[in-house]
Amino acid sequence: MIGMLAGLHAPGRIAGHVMIGPSPCYINEGDYVGGFTREDVDSLLDTLESNYLGWASNMAPVIMGAPERPELAEELNQSFCRTDPDIARDFARATFLSDNRADLPKLQEPVLIIQSTEDFIAPLSVGEYMHRHLQRSTLRLVDNVGHCPHLSAPSASSAT
Template identity: 70%
Template sequence: MDLRRRNNVQVCGSGNATLIFSHGFGCDQAMWRFLLPHFAERFRTVSYDLVGAGGSDLSAYDPVKYAELWGYAADLNDLIERFAEGPVVVVGHSVSAMIGALADRLHPGRIAAHVMIGPSPCYIDVDDYVGGFSRADIDSLLDTLDSNYLGWSSTMAPVIMGAPGEPALGEELTNSFCRTDPDIARQFARVTFLSDNRDDIAGLPTPTLILQSSDDLIAPQAVGSYLHQVLPNSQLTLVPNIGHCPHMSAPSACGEAIDAFLAQRFGAHAGR
């Protein structure tokens, strides 16, 4: 299969290391447009759409393969093998942060570092773990999505985006949700919100930057603190921001934090 077509892969920039950008649920690679230009002068950048999202090849969607995040992780490793050059940094938003971690587990040593934006290994509160939602909350969310996907999208997208001073971003995310095939979106929502990757991510040795909004309904601060505790080579940076998409609503702060992290990994002239 043509991987470039399958995942609508876009390669830009040049440098000795590759940054590969992987978007979250309901999004596509257009959501990276505020960050990508900042890095393309110093790095090779690869952006893509998860199968089933954006401009990906919908005929490649296999409900069995993508019934777990491991299917998306295998795709990510395919893309790294085909399009990456030099050390690889996976920049993953939301569920794609876990997809990146699983890809790392499948092929240890190929990924040099992770930048996880709004990550969560488990969205449901379990025992002492605080994920931010009860199981009843998630079941209700999924039931609403099943019965009225477009209505759910119109209601939830602005809440997920946050950014109260920039309503156009909420509208953009709503439109992105509404462009997604409803059947694929329903399955991906279940895979995303019912996954528990705490065992998969615990102890992952790869250097990791955890970027978290100071006010995020989807991934509260307790989740970032948890990840910082279980990832031995992690840094946690709080971005002053309301919402789950700081790479869109606070791109300058995100870019500065990522720059500082990459400078530690690749030196002051990171990527050159």
Template identity: 60%
Template sequence: MSVQFRNNVHVTGSGPTTMIFVHGFGCDQTMWRYLAPAFADRFRVVLYDLTGSGHSDWSAYDRAKYGSLQGHVTDLLEILDACAAGPSIVVGHSVGAPIGLLATIAAPQRFVAQVLVGPSPCYTNDGDYVGGFNPEDIDGLLDSMETNFLEWSRKMAPAIMGAPNQPHLGQELTRSFCRNDPAIAKHFARVTFRADIRADVPRATVPALILQCSDDLIVPREVGDWLHRHLAHSALRLIDNVGHCPHLSAPTASSDAIESFLAQTLMQGGRPSAHA
């Protein structure tokens, strides 16, 4: 099976450097529609659906392979092998951010930069680490999903999206959640919300931009601060946005932050400053 078919890969734009976009849980590549086109005049842009999501081949979803984020990391690198000959930039949202980060650790020579949108290395509070949820919160969230996935989606998607002045975005995310295969979504949710890659973060050496929302139900500000302290060559940019999806609800601010980061990191050949 070709990776293009398995992951519903679409390539646009042109340029010596490739930007590959990795969406979050319950989403698909259309969530990048406000952001990706801004870069297609200078970069080769690769959009795809995570295996088991969107219009990917759901039959390719192997619970053993995708029992950890590493299965999706392998897919990302295979897509780059098929679609990108030169250096790459990975842009990941939510769980797509740690997938991208782990890919830069596995193959640092392939990447010149990474952008982490609403990232979290671990959603669970642990001692001094603030992830946003106590263990019982995660258990309750997953149990609620098991009981009635569609009802869970209708309640959670608008809260995750936020964007109180743009209710259509919450409705869109609800539809996106509900389009997923419930069995796959439940499995992927457990992988997502119970993942803990904190020990891997210091191993990442590729320059990184952390985009943190000012008011995010899923990822509190402390998570962005923790990542900035532990991720080498990182810049932290706070986006004034209510919700977890600034690439949809605050696309101009998100695009401007990425442009500034890339100008400094790539065009000037430098490392990002503390708060780019």
């Protein structure tokens, strides 16, 4: 969403966007299914605040998916562990509490949405929602479990 916001801020500076597992809003609201309740997000943020390393080790496998390749989850966990917990907390708060749904129709540049078929963080319904609300979008599904198909299924992601 950061790229989209940058594109809206300076129209024409970005020729097009590739969004991997994007979400304009992670919280379910009305008919919109973002994947989490507000209580889920609050709990996730509380855990991140009180036990960052525990959060990292529990969330890395969920985010990565690819259970047949545990080394990918471990690599993501190590990346989390190298991150300043205060910065990670602020990033997570900004990410999981943002709502950019109203911005989607404003984007004029073409968008390629790459969406895993099974993504716990940004479910398929979110990719479909974005495709319906972005004027010039293409939605490509990657047969993959996890939020990082570019890491766990790079060949399938690049073929889109």
